[in-house]
Amino acid sequence: xxxxxxxxxxxxxxxxxxxxxxxxxxxxxSDMSSIFPNLVDLNTSGNAIYGSLSYNLRNLSHLxxxxxxxxxxxxxxxxxxxxSTIQSLLLGNNSLSGSxxxxxxxxxxxxxxxxxxxxxxxxxxxxxxxxxxxxxxxMYNNHFVGPIPSELAxxxxxxYLDLSQNNLSGCVPSFESYSASFIHLSxxxxxxxxxxxxxxxxxxVxxxxxxxDIISGFHDLIHDLHYTGLNILLLKGxxxxxxxxxxxxxxxxLTILDLSYNSxxxxxxxxxGKMSFENKDPEILRDRFNGLIHDDVDDYLYYIGQFGKExxxxxxxxxxxxxTTSILIYMSGINLSHNKLNGSIPYELGNLTRIKxxxxxNNYFTGKIPTTISNLVQxxxxxxxxxxxxxxxxxxLSGLTSLEVFSVAHNNLSGATPEWKGQFSTFxxxxxxxxxxxxxxxxxxxxxPSGQAPATLPNGLNNDGDNDSWVDMYVFRVSFVVxxxxxxxxxxxxxYINPY
Numbered sequence: 328x329x330x331x332x333x334x335x336x337x338x339x340x341x342x343x344x345x346x347x348x349x350x351x352x353x354x355x356x357s358d359m360s361s362i363f364p365n366l367v368d369l370n371t372s373g374n375a376i377y378g379s380l381s382y383n384l385r386n387l388s389h390l391x392x393x394x395x396x397x398x399x400x401x402x403x404x405x406x407x408x409x410x411s412t413i414q415s416l417l418l419g420n421n422s423l424s425g426s427x428x429x430x431x432x433x434x435x436x437x438x439x440x441x442x443x444x445x446x447x448x449x450x451x452x453x454x455x456x457x458x459x460x461x462x463x464x465x466m467y468n469n470h471f472v473g474p475i476p477s478e479l480a481x482x483x484x485x486x487y488l489d490l491s492q493n494n495l496s497g498c499v500p501s502f503e504s505y506s507a508s509f510i511h512l513s514x515x516x517x518x519x520x521x522x523x524x525x526x527x528x529x530x531x532v533x534x535x536x537x538x539x540d541i542i543s544g545f546h547d548l549i550h551d552l553h554y555t556g557l558n559i560l561l562l563k564g565x566x567x568x569x570x571x572x573x574x575x576x577x578x579x580x581l582t583i584l585d586l587s588y589n590s591x592x593x594x595x596x597x598x599x600g601k602m603s604f605e606n607k608d609p610e611i612l613r614d615r616f617n618g619l620i621h622d623d624v625d626d627y628l629y630y631i632g633q634f635g636k637e638x639x640x641x642x643x644x645x646x647x648x649x650x651t652t653s654i655l656i657y658m659s660g661i662n663l664s665h666n667k668l669n670g671s672i673p674y675e676l677g678n679l680t681r682i683k684x685x686x687x688x689n690n691y692f693t694g695k696i697p698t699t700i701s702n703l704v705q706x707x708x709x710x711x712x713x714x715x716x717x718x719x720x721x722x723x724l725s726g727l728t729s730l731e732v733f734s735v736a737h738n739n740l741s742g743a744t745p746e747w748k749g750q751f752s753t754f755x756x757x758x759x760x761x762x763x764x765x766x767x768x769x770x771x772x773x774x775x776p777s778g779q780a781p782a783t784l785p786n787g788l789n790n791d792g793d794n795d796s797w798v799d800m801y802v803f804r805v806s807f808v809v810x811x812x813x814x815x816x817x818x819x820x821x822x823y824i825n826p827y
């Protein structure tokens with residue numbers, strides 16, 4: 328921890344400086360251009376450098392990489408158009424503010440821009456047609472307003488786009504780019520979808536539109552996504568209505584699907600159970616997350632970006648999780664909770680033997696829990712709570728050895744809970760609460776209150792006075808015989824006395 332002292336005289340031969348991930352706390356950027364005028368790469372990330380971005384930075388006419396991320400910088404972004412050679416501009420995780428200069432994107436060679444986690448305001452500049460080489464643009468967690476520029480969606484090399492956690496409004500533009508692979512637009516105020524959002528040749532991996540105000544266009548979106556090879560679709564927290572179309576089942580590469588907190592109605596398409604929800608080649612997906620694309624023709628991996636920070640926010644095990652690359656390539660799940668879906672749970676969902684999380688809670692499902700659910704041998708989280716399910720909980724569920732979170736609370740289930748062994752011995756009463764006719768561990772209501780095997784009377788009844796069900800049946804039968812005999816005796820007597 329401490330200062331970083333620059334040399335007193337210029338070093339013309341110095342082209343690269345990397346002092347990242349230290350505890351430097353000084354203000355050092357103002358003299359950088361005069362001391363190292365021929366810098367090509369400057370990396371001061373992961374320190375506590377403070378102060379504003381010096382206008383002298385634009386004098387670094389040979390600069391290609393400028394990484395000032397994860398510091399305590401504040402103030403405005405100076406004009407960067409004079410730094411025509413810059414390819415990577417990384418300013419994320421600071422306290423920079425103000426609006427983005429209109430000529431900010433007039434950088435012909437720029438490939439990577441990260442200004443996320445700052446305090447920028449205003450609109451995103453639309454003058455970006457010159458950024459034909461732009462591969463990555465991260466601007467999440469700022470205060471940008473207005474629409475997403477359509478020019479942005481037309482950049483043919485743009486692969487990674489993250490504009491989430493802003494105040495953007497209007498329609499999601501049509502992405503005409505062939506290479507758009509990762510699109511994160513969550514937590515904004517977007518209200519509609521454009522027509523023909525994706526071309527058939529798009530190589531989309533992740534689409535995150537969760538927590539917006541989008542009302543319609545779901546069916547058209549699913550149609551456009553048919554040929555993209557999409558892996559992750561996150562539409563949580565919008566205002567989509569209507570049925571879930573069967574065309575969703577054409578997205579055969581899906582591993583994570585989140586349609587929760589919408590207003591979908593009708594039944595779950597049975598074809599959903601015929602999808603694999605399994606990433607069959609995690610290594611290839613990891614390469615794509617890390618900016619590497621596999622060329623099947625030449626059998627060659629080529630590098631398209633340095634992002635390597637793909638993430639997905641998905642609720643599993645009753646808590647929201649942010650899955651990153653190392654886990655995301657193995658994760659699979661379906662979340663249809665908090666909708667208005669009805670009908671029975673399709674038994675075909677039992678075919679999803681590789682799925683890790685299934686959440687159907689807070690809907691209007693009726694009927695029994697399919698016994699095929701016991702085939703989900705890799706499921707770690709199973710939530711069927713707050714529905715209108717009835718009947719018995721399939722005892723076969725006790726064989727799910729990977730289950731960590733389980734809930735069938737607040738339904739109309741009856742009978743005994745699954746055998747209290749294995750993973751099911753770790754679930755407490757809250758997993759079953761709100762089902763008054765359930766009994767057995769861990770509930771306080773026993774299925775055999777006496778705690779012992781019932782003795783047998785000559786008529787097959789239990790003589791244990793505490794077993795109310797058997798005693799009630801015995802009393803009922805005796806009372807019925809007495810009443811029936813009395814009627815047979817009383818009626819002839821009355822007719823004999825008064826035949827009229």
